[in-house]
Amino acid sequence: MAYTAETLETLAADAAQIVSRYPDPNSALLPMLHLVQSVDGYVSPDGIAFCAQTLDLTTAEVSAVATFYTQYKRRPNGEYTVGVCTNTLCAIMGGDEIYRSLSEKLGIGHDETTEDGKITLERIECNAACDFAPVMMINWEFFDNQTPESAAETVAKLRAGEPVAPTRGPAQVSTFRETSRVLAGFLDGKAGEGVSAGPASLRGVELAKAKGWTADGPAKESASGGESAPKPGEEHSSVDRPAEDPKTDGKGEAK
């Protein structure tokens, strides 16, 4: 094994901590592969051997798992994975053009890395932020509502070694290795940074507040507190609406 004794000692201590989280040691394999990436920047042959040895698996068994999941890299990854969502919704909202222009600027395609080792470009699948489309993820932090210009500017900063802040996430994007360590289940002190929610997440709750809508509704039973709130739907009941109400801009329905 090519790890130094010191690295191996640290790895073993971390692995033991991971294993202790589960009733069955084999459950530690996925986080341990993230851990290997935090040391080597990809799932290296050394890392595979380390996982196999620690969990009493064959290297073939470990490789079979490592190659199944897209976050595990078979080649040294760039310092930053820049993923542009090109699943249907983001693609159509502009993700295809963002990906195309980034690919052209960087001179690399999907799952390729710039020569300076800074950027690995990816087309990614839906990352559960469709209301912020088009979305870009950098080391799995959210960059919402992107344009080709905003994406290019962010990537240029990364290449210049400048800090970059996600829309919803910590104050600064971590490197691929740092991020991999978090994914192995080791907190980095950044949980308290960043926003609670982005604007799109708050649209409904803010509208409800503005209109005085609550869920205290037609309470048949007041389980606790029992404040009697106005019944949702009391005003503007559906009987007042024409069957073929044309789409309004929402303001027409305001109280």
Next chain:
Amino acid sequence: MTTLTPILTERWGTERSWTLASYQAHGGYSALRKGLAMQPAEVLDAVKTSGLRGRGGAGFPTGMKWSFLPPPDGGPRYLVVNADESEPGTCKDIPLMMADPHVLVEGVILTSWAIGCHHAFIYLRGEVVHVYRRLLAAVEEARAAGYLGKDILGSGFDLEITVHAGAGAYICGEETALLDSLEGKRGQPRLKPPFPAVAGLYGRPTVVNNVESVASVPSIVERGADWFSSMGTEKSTGFGIFSLSGHVTRPGQYEAPLGITLRELIDMAGGMREGHELKFWTPGGSSTPIFTAEHLDVPLDFESVASHGSMLGTRALQIFDETTSVVRAVSRWIDFYAHESCGKCTPCREGTYWLRAVLHRLEAGKGEEGDIELLLDLCDNILGRAFCALGDGATSPVTSAIQYFREEFEAGMHTPAHVLFPPERSALFHYVPTGDATTVAGVH
């Protein structure tokens, strides 16, 4: 008119909403005290009576799922929270866990109490690292406050929670694939039966529930089953988060009683993108058959959506206007299914491969005579024959799009989608197109 009912979304956006202090300042963990003073069976009964149905897509009654566990045999039983939110269009659990992780933790404790679980797992997709930080920190805080660990609040009940990050695989949202993945294997679905209730994680009785389902439990315990079932419809009770995305003025999360309509939701979202009109939409993610403008008034509850030929799914309302090529949209969804098919069963692995090939040539305007029939025949050979729901889901956009927009597929035999529907007209920003968009996009 239906109005919004912020419950799960209520604390989002408040000052440091993700912290224990903030959660408690908003009444958090009071349901836990109430629940631990009840018998586990009473908590289970409350959830059963509430009518809560799984919020992860399938809509199976949550309380019934819990009651399927065999009687205790002295060995462990597990709760696994499915936080692998990956269904295209679905974007509710991630903001919930980022803004309010403690409501999930409280729901996990209450659910574990109800089912007799002493080690629960939250399986989070790996591609959302900040959400993982917030969950890990919330569990640490809850443990320090005595809500986790030994003898929780003096009840004699012990519970540990492990928050586990996946590594990128849509299939792990399927509950048995998730269990295999949590056991450190490739995430491939298992043959059912046995169901997880009987033989789940490590072969032990296991409940797998979606984030939003579990997060709904504290409010049911706190405010009562009747309060919950006073919202929604008779068979689809309660509230849910509706996720609007795409060509609407204000996309976002809108929490409302089940049974609200898309027309009402689009009104709340400020209407369609200015100057445009609705063309098609998904009621519950890309695996649910698409709807059109004729379905604007279908109540978004499990029964009504099913009776109109689709599924409520995850209430992921992806909305597309008249500038959008339905062939391009479907072709890209099939790229996704082909990419994410785990390869275990032939109908899905080979079927999605061929669907993709045929759709690509139709999108490029190079379709061949009989391609539509070929697509339908492929779907017929996948639907009901695949090992899990991924294959079935892949057929939904294809068959429904052909049903409503057959002429666009016919046009794919002579004209590229990007000529019929220039992509720059659909984008949310202005740009001048360069070259042929279809030659660079979408091939994994």
